[in-house]
Amino acid sequence: MSTEHQTDTPMVEIRNVHKRFGDLEVLKGIDLTVNRGKIVSIIGPSGSGKSTLLRSVNHLEVIDQGEILLDGVRVNRPDMNGLIFERHINHIRQNMGMVFQHFNLFPHLSTIDNVTLGPRKLKGMDKHIARELGMELLDRVGLAEKAAVFPNHLSGGQKQRVAIARALAMQPKVMLFDEATSALDPELVEEVNRVMRGLAEEHMTMLIVTHEMTFARDVSDWAMFMDEGVVVEECTPEKLFSNPDQERTCHFLRKHLGDNH
Numbered sequence: 044m045s046t047e048h049q050t051d052t053p054m055v056e057i058r059n060v061h062k063r064f065g066d067l068e069v070l071k072g073i074d075l076t077v078n079r080g081k082i083v084s085i086i087g088p089s090g091s092g093k094s095t096l097l098r099s100v101n102h103l104e105v106i107d108q109g110e111i112l113l114d115g116v117r118v119n120r121p122d123m124n125g126l127i128f129e130r131h132i133n134h135i136r137q138n139m140g141m142v143f144q145h146f147n148l149f150p151h152l153s154t155i156d157n158v159t160l161g162p163r164k165l166k167g168m169d170k171h172i173a174r175e176l177g178m179e180l181l182d183r184v185g186l187a188e189k190a191a192v193f194p195n196h197l198s199g200g201q202k203q204r205v206a207i208a209r210a211l212a213m214q215p216k217v218m219l220f221d222e223a224t225s226a227l228d229p230e231l232v233e234e235v236n237r238v239m240r241g242l243a244e245e246h247m248t249m250l251i252v253t254h255e256m257t258f259a260r261d262v263s264d265w266a267m268f269m270d271e272g273v274v275v276e277e278c279t280p281e282k283l284f285s286n287p288d289q290e291r292t293c294h295f296l297r298k299h300l301g302d303n304h
């Protein structure tokens with residue numbers, strides 16, 4: 044790892060993480076550290092375990108072995124159960140904003156209500172303060188004028204920007220993006236990437252799973268290439284994209300660089 048990467052404080056630490064689905068071992072001992080304010084991209088072929096890893100970070104997948112820490116606090120706690128664990132994981136999740144490929148907005152709620160629901164229900168934020176915060180965030184993603192609109196009247200790119208605003212409304216310590224632009228028409232990708240770039244400029248800590256190689260190269264401080272559940276290579280994106288050490292990485296990048304751009 045680069046010196047700069049190491050000297051920062053870890054925000055997300057993934058240590059020797061294993062995960063299997065039945066006979067299929069999807070994660071075979073993954074280690075990764077995302078330092079505060081850094082952007083790390085996870086790239087790799089389909090089925091290599093990228094989404095499973097990201098989902099494990101906020102315990103949407105339960106890992107079999109290893110540990111994951113958020114800002115020094117252990118996420119997986121096999122020693123806890125029932126209500127105690129539920130409270131623990133809810134607290135952890137409040138500090139992680141997750142953006143999925145398929146938006147997952149509540150169709151029966153307006154844009155502003157989608158954004159303010161979390162702070163109101165989970166953090167007990169006053170309705171007016173939540174609305175103020177929600178409007179500020181909608182403005183930040185360029186959608187203030189859509190506050191009263193329902194999700195089915197928004198384009199895919201707009202829905203994804205609302206999803207980002209909704210995640211930010213919890214004022215998370217880290218944002219997790221799982222192929223946030225994969226479901227979008229090509230002409231809508233840039234508006235979402237622009238919002239993500241804005242977050243990067245504000246030093247939001249981000250862990251990004253993406254198939255967009257150019258975006259990963261441009262926005263990340265660190266890039267990790269995964270294949271078949273193992274980390275093949277991790278380094279600065281400049282190094283990974285210009286001079287990958289591994290044949291598997293080379294082959295993948297040759298195939299994908301230049302795609303969809």
Ligand SMILES: Nc1ncnc2c1ncn2[C@@H]1O[C@H](COP(=O)(O)OP(=O)(O)OP(=O)(O)O)[C@@H](O)[C@H]1O
Nearest residue numbers: 064067069087088089090091092093094095096222
């Ligand atoms: N809930 C599940 N049950 C069983 N198998 C699963 C489950 N989730 C994922 N898998 C399998 O685990 C492997 C890794 O899946 P994962 O979605 O993590 O890969 P990925 O690298 O994100 O792929 P893609 O780029 O296509 O999204 C795949 O073989 C997938 O079929």
